[in-house]
Amino acid sequence: MGLALGLAAAPAGAQAAVITFDDLTCSAWGTLIPNGYAGLNWSNFDCIDGATAWDGNSGYNAGRVSGSHVAYNGGGFPAEFTVTAPGGTKFNFNSVYLTGAWNDDLIVTIVAYREGAAVSTTTHTLSATAPTLVTLNLSQIDRVNMSAAGGTSHGYPTGGGVGWVHFAMDNLDISFNLPPTGVTATAGNAQATVAFTPPPPDAANPVTGYQASCTPQGGGTAVSANGAGSPIVVPGLTNGTLYDCTVTTLYAAGGSVPSAPAAVTPMATVPAAPTGVTATAAPTQASLAFTAPADTGGSPITGYQASCTPQGGGTAVTATGAASPIVVAGLTNGTTYDCTVAAVNAVGTGAASAPVAVTPQAAPVAAVTAVPTLWQWGLMLLGLAAAGLGARRLRRG
Numbered sequence: 001m002g003l004a005l006g007l008a009a010a011p012a013g014a015q016a017a018v019i020t021f022d023d024l025t026c027s028a029w030g031t032l033i034p035n036g037y038a039g040l041n042w043s044n045f046d047c048i049d050g051a052t053a054w055d056g057n058s059g060y061n062a063g064r065v066s067g068s069h070v071a072y073n074g075g076g077f078p079a080e081f082t083v084t085a086p087g088g089t090k091f092n093f094n095s096v097y098l099t100g101a102w103n104d105d106l107i108v109t110i111v112a113y114r115e116g117a118a119v120s121t122t123t124h125t126l127s128a129t130a131p132t133l134v135t136l137n138l139s140q141i142d143r144v145n146m147s148a149a150g151g152t153s154h155g156y157p158t159g160g161g162v163g164w165v166h167f168a169m170d171n172l173d174i175s176f177n178l179p180p181t182g183v184t185a186t187a188g189n190a191q192a193t194v195a196f197t198p199p200p201p202d203a204a205n206p207v208t209g210y211q212a213s214c215t216p217q218g219g220g221t222a223v224s225a226n227g228a229g230s231p232i233v234v235p236g237l238t239n240g241t242l243y244d245c246t247v248t249t250l251y252a253a254g255g256s257v258p259s260a261p262a263a264v265t266p267m268a269t270v271p272a273a274p275t276g277v278t279a280t281a282a283p284t285q286a287s288l289a290f291t292a293p294a295d296t297g298g299s300p301i302t303g304y305q306a307s308c309t310p311q312g313g314g315t316a317v318t319a320t321g322a323a324s325p326i327v328v329a330g331l332t333n334g335t336t337y338d339c340t341v342a343a344v345n346a347v348g349t350g351a352a353s354a355p356v357a358v359t360p361q362a363a364p365v366a367a368v369t370a371v372p373t374l375w376q377w378g379l380m381l382l383g384l385a386a387a388g389l390g391a392r393r394l395r396r397g
Contacts, residue, residue, distance in 0.1 A: 029048070098131065192214055209228055210247055273343070285327055
């Protein structure tokens, strides 16, 4: 079967394609090939049923490689095919089978263009009895012009002659370098994450990767990053600047045109979580020490928020501070808390650190010596007096 790909500016779904023209409605006398067929625009190319044209006595019949239909240059005049939108998607011109419709030794000149400039000019001598495979392997082409001249009449009985410089064309082998579709860009801190849908796979023209590029809308240098697939992170962007981000498919035969753009404005975000948090218990409070996060989110850290939540459930107790450590007061002695610390910048409060457990305890009670009562003081004095009287009696005796 042939390949019919009715397309607009970008031939969605077009890929490695051997265009046989067999899916077109072609009469025995020739039918104009419509624009958009196989993702191309056609100028002065007709298709014809080679098996029935001129009762099969022509190079149209001899030039059939597949099916019964071939294309030819109407009126023997130059003919060409182009991409459906100049400056848009390119294709690779791989090969084509050509046959002289009436003349042997017909000379066909093929000129391939890219963005208005001729990049290849080749001439080929054709037979009127068998197709000639013309292999070109040209990449990034957007227009092909084909003209014929010369040769000698093969002597087909129905007609022909030196002035009938028609060629039959079959199995035109091209492959489109298609950009990705469905491109989206998500803002991050000084970066954009660009996601996309890859084009259909192309066995004859394999994809080697993708390149995402973000260009400031007001003008400036594009920032690019390569990747094997979606998504691709493009770093090094300026926060607050509006960018247009596109994706290019990198094929073995060359890159595609860029995809449709997706707009994005990178913005600063909240800081990362502090690390290395430790908690030191004290009566009705905990002192939380920590290491500031390396990632500030693109905006300076203005402070920290510490929070301690009872493990059994209950209301969190919070405190703020400019740096480590932060004391969280108002805790209940004997209750175990999970304590975290989060950094704060102009955008907001970042993620909390991993929790650490702490249990505030009441201070230990110091030992107190009892003060003697008056009665006790009296007894002690009587005892001391008695002891002194006994001592004097002993000295007299």
